[in-house]
Amino acid sequence: MTPDRDANYYWRKGKNWAATSFSLACVALALLPLFLIFIYALMQGISALNLDFFLQMPKPVGEEGGGMANAIVGTGILIGLGALIGLPVGILAGIYLAEFGNNPLGVAVRFMCDVLSGIPSIVVGVVAYVLVVLPMKHFSALAGGVALAILMVPTISRTTEEMMRLVPQSYREAGLALGIPQWKTTLRIVLPTALKGITTGILLALARAAGETAPLLFTALGNRFWSTSIMNPIGSLTVFIFDYAKAPFEDWNRQAWAASFVLIFLIFVLSLTFRLVTRQRYDHN
Amino acid sequence: MDSRLVQAPSVSTGTLQGDGMTPVPFGAKSAIGRLMPNIGDFVFKNLTRLFAIMVFSLVFLMAFEMYRGSRLTIDKFGWSFLTTSTWDPVQGVFGALPFIWGTVVSSLLALAIALPLSLGVAVFLSELVPRWLEGPLSFMIELLAAIPSIVYGLWGVFVMVPWLRITVEPFLAKRFGYLPFFTGAPYGFGMLAAGLILAVMVLPIITSISRDILKAIPNLQREAAFALGATRWEVTKIILQGAKSGILGATLLGLGRAIGETMAVTMVIGNRSDISASLFNPAYSMASVLANEFAEATTDMYTNALIEVALLLFGVTIVLNGLARMIVWGMTRKYKTP
Numbered sequence: 188m189t190p191d192r193d194a195n196y197y198w199r200k201g202k203n204w205a206a207t208s209f210s211l212a213c214v215a216l217a218l219l220p221l222f223l224i225f226i227y228a229l230m231q232g233i234s235a236l237n238l239d240f241f242l243q244m245p246k247p248v249g250e251e252g253g254g255m256a257n258a259i260v261g262t263g264i265l266i267g268l269g270a271l272i273g274l275p276v277g278i279l280a281g282i283y284l285a286e287f288g289n290n291p292l293g294v295a296v297r298f299m300c301d302v303l304s305g306i307p308s309i310v311v312g313v314v315a316y317v318l319v320v321l322p323m324k325h326f327s328a329l330a331g332g333v334a335l336a337i338l339m340v341p342t343i344s345r346t347t348e349e350m351m352r353l354v355p356q357s358y359r360e361a362g363l364a365l366g367i368p369q370w371k372t373t374l375r376i377v378l379p380t381a382l383k384g385i386t387t388g389i390l391l392a393l394a395r396a397a398g399e400t401a402p403l404l405f406t407a408l409g410n411r412f413w414s415t416s417i418m419n420p421i422g423s424l425t426v427f428i429f430d431y432a433k434a435p436f437e438d439w440n441r442q443a444w445a446a447s448f449v450l451i452f453l454i455f456v457l458s459l460t461f462r463l464v465t466r467q468r469y470d471h472n
Numbered sequence: 473m474d475s476r477l478v479q480a481p482s483v484s485t486g487t488l489q490g491d492g493m494t495p496v497p498f499g500a501k502s503a504i505g506r507l508m509p510n511i512g513d514f515v516f517k518n519l520t521r522l523f524a525i526m527v528f529s530l531v532f533l534m535a536f537e538m539y540r541g542s543r544l545t546i547d548k549f550g551w552s553f554l555t556t557s558t559w560d561p562v563q564g565v566f567g568a569l570p571f572i573w574g575t576v577v578s579s580l581l582a583l584a585i586a587l588p589l590s591l592g593v594a595v596f597l598s599e600l601v602p603r604w605l606e607g608p609l610s611f612m613i614e615l616l617a618a619i620p621s622i623v624y625g626l627w628g629v630f631v632m633v634p635w636l637r638i639t640v641e642p643f644l645a646k647r648f649g650y651l652p653f654f655t656g657a658p659y660g661f662g663m664l665a666a667g668l669i670l671a672v673m674v675l676p677i678i679t680s681i682s683r684d685i686l687k688a689i690p691n692l693q694r695e696a697a698f699a700l701g702a703t704r705w706e707v708t709k710i711i712l713q714g715a716k717s718g719i720l721g722a723t724l725l726g727l728g729r730a731i732g733e734t735m736a737v738t739m740v741i742g743n744r745s746d747i748s749a750s751l752f753n754p755a756y757s758m759a760s761v762l763a764n765e766f767a768e769a770t771t772d773m774y775t776n777a778l779i780e781v782a783l784l785l786f787g788v789t790i791v792l793n794g795l796a797r798m799i800v801w802g803m804t805r806k807y808k809t810p
Contacts, residue, residue: 203703210600213592214609217679220672221616224627280527283520296524298797299531305725305793306534306786307732309759313766313782314534317541326767337534340527370516391618398620401734401759405767425622425735432626432739440630447623454618462611 225451232448235441245411245427251438255446257413261328261422262397265407268332268417269396273339274389280340281347286373288348297348300341311337312402320406328414328421331407335396342395346388350381350465387461394457398450400425424450535786542780544773553780559745559761561769566777568784570745574663574755578737579730581667581751586675587723591712593675594682599694599708610680617676625739628669633660633740636668641752652749661742664751669736674726681725681800685718686711688807721799728792732785734759758785 239254246253280300284293315334320326354377362372378385400423403409408420409430415421424446431443539546545553545566556567597610637660644654689711697707712719742754743764758781769775 199703199706203705206705206708207600210592210596213589214596217589217593217616217675218612220627221612221619223631224619224623227627227631228623276523276526279520279523283517283524287517287520288524292521292524292528296528298794298801299528301797302790302793303527303531305728305732305796306531306789307734307759309734309762310534310538310732310782310786310789313541313762313779314537316766317537317779321541337530340530344524344527368510368512370512373516395618395620398622400620400622401763404763408767425620428622428626429735429739432629443626447620447626450620451623454620455615458611458615458618462607466607 228444228448228451231441231444232451235445236448240442240445244413248436253442255422255424255427255442257410258422258424258427258446260413260415261407261410262424264328264415264417264421265331265335265403265423266393266397268329269335269339270393271336272332273336273343276336277340277343277389278347278385281344282351282373282378284344284348285351286369286377297345300345304341304345307401308334308338308399309401309404312404312406315402315406323418326406326408326420328407328417328419331403331421331423332417334402334406335399338399338402339392339396342392343389346392347381347385350384350388351377353384354380383464384461387457387464391454391457391461394454398425398454400429404429531790535783535790538779538783538786542776542783544776545780546776548773553777554784557745557747561765561771561774561777564771564773566773568758568761568777568781570747571756571758571761571781572784573747574666574741574745574757575731575759578663578666578670578741578755578757579727581663582670582674582730583723583727585667585671586678586726589671590675590678590682590722590726591719593679594686595708595712597679597683598686599704599711610683613676613679616672617680621673621733621735622739624669624673625736628665628736628740632669633665636660636665640664645752653751656748656750656752658752659742659754661740661754662752663741663755666737666741666755666757667751669740670730670733673733673736674730677729678722678726681722682715682719685715685722685800685803688718688804689714690807715803717799718803721796721803724792724796724799728789728796731792732759732789734763738763 239252241254241259242256243252243254244256245258280296284297287293288297312334314337315330319330319333323330358376358380359372362376363369367375403423403426407423407426409426410420410422412422428443428446431439431446434440549556549566553566553568554572555569557569558565558567559570560566593613597606597613601609637658641654641658641660641664645658648654693710693714694707697710702710737757738760741757741760743756743760744754745756745761746753748755762778762782762785766775766778769778
């Protein structure tokens with residue numbers, strides 16, 4: 188080997204080493220905020236989290252303590268409304284995509300789903316405002332529910348489609364070979380087989396909707412008092428976090444962290460479940 | 473024709489129904505069943521199709537509603553809405569330039585920070601990672617994308633902004649103060665904070681899509697390059713070359729996300745409608761003006777102006793996402809069909 192070639196060899200080795208370490212450094216840097224946010228939310232959240240947070244109403248300005256009972260119920264109601272509107276649409280559209288979607292319409296719908304999921308959530312809030320708040324002439328939980336429903340639909344239909352596509356084709360053929368009509372095959376054989384994945388996927392979509400703030404600011408608005416009517420403004424965890432973060436009271440800031448911790452925890456658990464459930468599917472195949 | 477097909481077995485065998493012993497012929501249940509044995513399939517298919525079409529038309533409904541809701545300002549200001557910078561709800565004069573500026577600059581800043589990092593992570597995840605680490609690492613990146621924007625905002629306000637104000641901005645001003653980007657008082661809140669928090673938020677998107685693209689490239693290409701004696705970095709360069717357009721798509725998707733990101737930006741950007749070259753100065757973005765002012769917009773004109781901002785955001789993100797999706801789809805399909 189000539190010395191010249193040797194130098195070139197080490198030069199290439201060096202570049203390879205540099206690139207590998209750059210890549211590793213990127214991973215470390217990218218995960219740093221995740222850990223910082225997790226640890227910070229954990230520390231601040233755990234110390235602020237107590238039974239009062241879940242059971243008490245917000246205290247008036249200046250008083251210590253209190254909780255977010257109304258906001259927790261409010262988020263629940265908003266998610267429920269969103270699911271009520273969004274689930275049927277999303278699941279049925281997903282079934283179409285999975286079972287009949289190998290045509291131009293299927294491609295178009297799939298494309299629109301992907302595009303739709305990239306639309307800023309605040310824009311969806313504006314649409315819900317125009318659709319619901321303007322005709323009703325006041326803010327309401329219903330408007331917030333509509334906004335969340337629009338946000339959920341693309342995720343739900345794509346999850347449903349993907350989970351149903353994981354069901355082996357032979358299941359469908361077996362059903363049809365027994366003389367079962369296609370709709371029954373889909374609803375009684377394919378859907379139940381895919382149910383675990385679909386359910387966790389949907390729960391994850393709901394949890395993510397629970398973390399949305401922007402579309403609720405001028406639809407559900409927020410409410411410091413107890414309200415379960417869908418025609419009135421309603422409080423939600425995220426809007427509370429927003430208000431409490433801006434407030435100059437330490438106790439409120441602390442409660443904002445507690446609420447964040449609850450949200451992060453919810454999403455973490457559901458993401459993990461979803462991952463485990465879907466991985467099981469792959470192994471099975 | 474179909475009914476004959478279904479009736480054929482009814483003569484010979486039939487199905488077991490009722491007590492399970494007496495054969496009941498097919499199609500004997502109802503008149504409709506005899507006439508149209510596939511009515512269930514017909515209804516089912518068209519019902520699901522109807523909902524699929526509903527999802528498809530949602531985008532058009534949204535565009536139409538927002539156009540209707542912003543007619544007043546579209547008619548009155550036309551294109552000058554985009555190019556003037558007076559935003560005066562009291563006088564009824566609206567120009568969105570400062571918001572557009574804030575959105576564009578903060579998003580580009582975010583991309584400039586996030587893109588190299590994302591590529592580094594994506595390369596690690598597709599080319600270098602040991603098998604056992606890949607799952608947990610991808611999960612963590614995905615988790616980063618799932619954390620609600622408001623939590624990022626909260627973290628930004630209480631951790632990042634103080635850090636910027638006390639440590640980073642004074643340092644930058646001292647070392648690079650001669651550049652116009654790093655002048656002015658270090659508030660913490662401002663364009664730099666918005667760009668940084670956005671970088672953290674778009675990183676997982678660019679990373680996960682780039683990783684999928686890189687993984688879609690057949691292993692044959694890697695093996696061929698290795699066989700010629702290439703180092704791992706040289707192989708990666710070849711792979712990256714092939715994935716260029718897909719990475720562009722991933723970047724556009726990240727840009728779309730950055731442009732529409734609301735809560736975290738609203739909480740750290742400072743919310744002042746100035747156009748300034750300095751990254752330290754507070755600014756405003758399209759999404760955050762919506763978040764701050766929409767609920768308090770009193771006059772029709774004011775609401776219309778805000779809805780027009782939303783329509784603008786909608787249009788830009790639709791185009792970016794559509795373009796990006798097409799690029800990414802084309803890319804993965806190219807390699808999927810052998």
